[in-house]
Amino acid sequence: MKLKQAFFLLFIQLVTVSFLSQETITKETPISLLSTKTEYTVSDKITLEFKVTKDTIFQLYCSNSYGSTIIDPVVSNQKIKFKIPSFISQKRGLLSWSLINSSKNILSGNISITPKQQPTKIETYLGPPSIDAGGLDYTMLVVIPTDSLDNPIIDNSKVTVKHQFLKSERREPILTNKLIGYKNIYSPKKSGRMIISSESYGLNSKEFDVNIMPAIATNFKIFVHRNHEYADGNQITTFYTSIIKDKNNNIISDGSYIEFYITNKEGGILKTAATTINGVAHAKIIHPDFEDIWKIKAYFIGIAESNTITVKYKRVIDDYIVTFKENNRVINIGPLESFMGQIIPDGLSVKLSIYKKNVLIDELFKESSNGFANFYLDPNIYEKDIYQITIEAAGIKKEFKSFKLW
Template sequence: MSKKRGVLSWSIINSSEEISGNISILSQQQPTTIETYVGPPSIDAGGLDYTMLVVIPTDSLDNPILDHSKVDVKYQFLKSEKSQPILTDKLIGYKNIFSPKKSGRMIISSESYGLNSKEFDVNIMPAIATNFKLFASRNHEYADGNQITTFYTSIIKDKNRNIVSDGSYIEFYITNKKGDILKTTGTTINGVAHAKIIHPDFEEVWKVKAYFIGISESNAITIKYKKVIEDYTVSFTAHNRSIKIGPLKSFMKQIIPDGLSVKLSIYKNNTLTKELFKESLNGFATFYLDPNIFENNLYKIVIETAGIKKEFKSFKLW
């Protein structure tokens, strides 16, 4: 009965007169342990978010010490060190610690009657990012389907100029002349996100914008790609069944890098019969129209590559 603090009520029974009373059992005022809880462990910078420190100083018998006992809350952040007193109430002492404007790591501890708690860490994370700028770099402006354009952002920061956390996911949306949308992505390192995309293989205009989805966005930029091939030769052999396209030459009259897409469309009676695709090799692409598939007859042949289309009407296979 003497080890726990509280109120002990007593009464005498089997007596003609009712006799009772209360005994207050007080805790020892010298704490031997401090139970400390801090949470959440991560908060946003800016002064609106906060973490809570809860302190329970207890005596040698594990009783919380008396209410209105002093506890010093200490915390260190960057070059700042502070100590603020609080008083226990209803067994515990607590304090809301609001975030500073800068991001970083805050160290928190407490002291009561010369007894110190262990150290706790709270991560001060950057707040919601603000809008940012978008840039692009490339080796040349030709649509050769081979080179790479790199998109990158300015340093993305929150309203207090804190750099966003590494690994933040940024999406880059590209709208072409037809209104189709391409997408590439990147993650931030030191606040900057990079993403790469291959050049188109025909003359094109891209409008590009980056998004920190649901949070912020960049300005829109326009990128133009020049036509890389002005013209090409088509030759027919083997009863017009072997079709050779090329040589395909680039902007300095050099052979286009391997892999340029070439499409061959075959129409019969103005109805599309078949579409064939090849990638250029050493500047040429060759198609063969198998007589088991394409009977001897008149067809219309349409060849398209690098945005240049050529039609051959009343094209005879025999």
């Protein structure tokens, strides 16, 4: 009985060993990788070599950030070789490969391709090209040193950023990270032009310019200039500003638009405007043709404003003569004499208002010529009747309450 049990145990052990041996043979890999190098430099020739135990057709699937491809092998003496194409080996990054047979993945691995450390070109980007003075605004310089095959050089490579402004020259080192190097360059307090460039391993970029513009303008003052103070409707009054500057004492940019708002004693609003030259804006406006008081305030819209000044205009005409002819249908107003007794310049506005039974029926306007303004009341328009008329010139109003036309 004991002999039978011993024989049975021995049989079981033989079956188990035979099974394990068969499993090992089944799992034995028919191909193995001979190439051990996993790091290359761009432009290196990359070849993957495998040892095969069976005459089987294999292909190599390669993939990187630029695309994928399948490579056929070169077979010799139970070895197969795959030559990686140059359009893949010339690009830095991670190259993944898989050995396939009948679309089945047999082996796989990764190859790291690094760029050449000596750059042959520096791609440089700068923006914005204009920034405000004062130290708050900045422009960004982005630098990408690349090798002869247009690959960005390795991370943590040194790049020197150089910038010059007025009498100051500075050099600041930065390191590339994730393909690029960048630097925020803040504005100085003065306005002007800054020159910026970069250098990497002895290779220099081209020169870039950044305009340092004046910052937001501060409040300013306004002044007035005129030949005389009479309201003759002919002369020019000039309003002008002080030199408008920012908080850092920089003169604001030429062409800044300044608006002058004028409020007269009746509450009406006039407006004139001008652009700055060397920080000063000069705006002109014609004198009123009647006695008035103006209050003027200037605005750099949304940015700054001026003080308020008051300008008075004296009456230029104390009185004038009105004459009626040809059945009162011809009305002559004048002579209109100015402040020294001279004939007032042509163009003074004269208004004639016609009422009937206290209802306004018409308004006529004329401009003076040689010191006179003449109206004609056409009988086809104004029938024979009693009217009321009002004449206004240079702020002087004359009324005729029982005015007969015939």
